[in-house]
Amino acid sequence: MSFIQKDPLNSLYQPGWFLAFAECIRKTAQISASHSQAVTRADGTKYVPAGAVIPANGATAVGILYEDVDVSTGDMPGSIVVEGTIYEDRLPAALDSDAATALTGITVIATAPAIKRPTSFDKDALAAITVASEAGSGAGKTDVSVTGYTLGAGERLAYKIAAAAISVALGEVVPLSGVGAWTVATFPLDELTATTGQYITVVAIDSIGAVVAAGNVVITSKSNG
Numbered sequence: 001m002s003f004i005q006k007d008p009l010n011s012l013y014q015p016g017w018f019l020a021f022a023e024c025i026r027k028t029a030q031i032s033a034s035h036s037q038a039v040t041r042a043d044g045t046k047y048v049p050a051g052a053v054i055p056a057n058g059a060t061a062v063g064i065l066y067e068d069v070d071v072s073t074g075d076m077p078g079s080i081v082v083e084g085t086i087y088e089d090r091l092p093a094a095l096d097s098d099a100a101t102a103l104t105g106i107t108v109i110a111t112a113p114a115i116k117r118p119t120s121f122d123k124d125a126l127a128a129i130t131v132a133s134e135a136g137s138g139a140g141k142t143d144v145s146v147t148g149y150t151l152g153a154g155e156r157l158a159y160k161i162a163a164a165a166i167s168v169a170l171g172e173v174v175p176l177s178g179v180g181a182w183t184v185a186t187f188p189l190d191e192l193t194a195t196t197g198q199y200i201t202v203v204a205i206d207s208i209g210a211v212v213a214a215g216n217v218v219i220t221s222k223s224n225g
Contacts, residue, residue, distance in 0.1 A: 015067035016081070018051045018091055020109055022173065022209045024084030026066055029054050031078040033071035037092050045072045051091040053099050054080045061099035064091070064106065087112035113153040113207065126170040129215030131202050135222040136191045142221040145188040146202055149215075154207040158182040161194050165216040166201040173209045196221045 016024070032038075037052040052065045063080030070076065083105035088095055090112050100108060130148035135141070146157065158174065160166055160182045168174065174182045182203065194200065196219060204213035 015050060016173075016208055017210075018064065018086045019081070019208050020085040020087055020107075020112075021207070022176070024081050025105070026079045026081050027063065028077050029063060029080045031065065031069045031071060031076050033074050033076075035071075038071060045070065047071060048078070049092050052093075053091075053095065053103075054078075057093060057096045057099050059098040059102055061096075061102040063103070081106070085109060126168070126211070127204070127213035129202050129204060129213050131200060131215045131217040133194075133200060133217050133219045135220050138191060138222060139224045140193055140195070140221050141191045142194050142196075142219050143188060143190050144192055144200055144202075144217075144219075146215070149204055149213045151204060152206075152212070155204050155212060156184055157187055157202055157204055158184045159189075159200055159202045161198055161200050161219070163198060165199045168201070168203055168211045168214050170211060172211045174203060174205060174211060176209055194219045194221055196223070 016022070031048050032055060033046065035048045035052060036056065038046055038048050040046045047068050047070045048065060050065055050067045053061045054063050054065055055061075063082040064086065066079040066081050069078035085107040086109065088108050088110050095103075095108065127149055129146050132145050132147070133142050136143050144159075151157070158176065176182055176184060187202070198219045199216050200219055201214065201216040203211045206212055
């Protein structure tokens with residue numbers, strides 16, 4: 001397993017932030033405590049940052065580190081991306097030309113869209129979305145609209161219906177497929193099937209599925225009467 005360094009200065013960023021798309025292939029590799037991009041803090045703790053080329057930024061490159069890995073006590077295992085699409089300007093350093101050639105499974109996009117880089121500890125900066133629900137035209141139907149938030153470049157909206165409002169944090173990556181997936185949608189949503197009293201939670205997510213804004217409301221559906 002990998003160990004994420006907790007930094008009180010909020011310098012720990014969402015794992016995989018450099019990915020253009022959430023879909024990727026990863027494997028486990030040994031992360032060297034002597035890596036050239038390792039960072040040593042004032043308290044003596046040390047980590048290799050997400051986005052570092054492993055094992056080195058050169059012809060031997062096999063992958064890109066998915067998350068910060070604490071190497072304070074020596075070499076540690078970590079998760080590296082071996083196939084996927086990345087934004088080069090989100091890496092700690094530009095790819096060496098030999099590394100770019102060696103990373104045959106990596107597609108490189110030079111510049112990322114202008115999206116705020118979320119930290120894992122910045123909980124209070126989550127922007128608000130105002131969500132409204134009113135009875136639809138058919139039984140068991142509701143119309144849902146959102147206001148109060150303007151999507152940034154590369155952002156989109158997704159929702160989930162549940163018995164209670166869903167709590168999310170800034171930078172949390174929500175699943176868009178599989179069990180518990182959120183549904184990407186364009187609002188307003190007309191004639192959504194739901195039950196009065198349930199909650200719909202709506203999030204704005206960036207290009208990797210990380211939450212940047214959220215809101216919820218109790219659903220009002222048209223009765224059968």
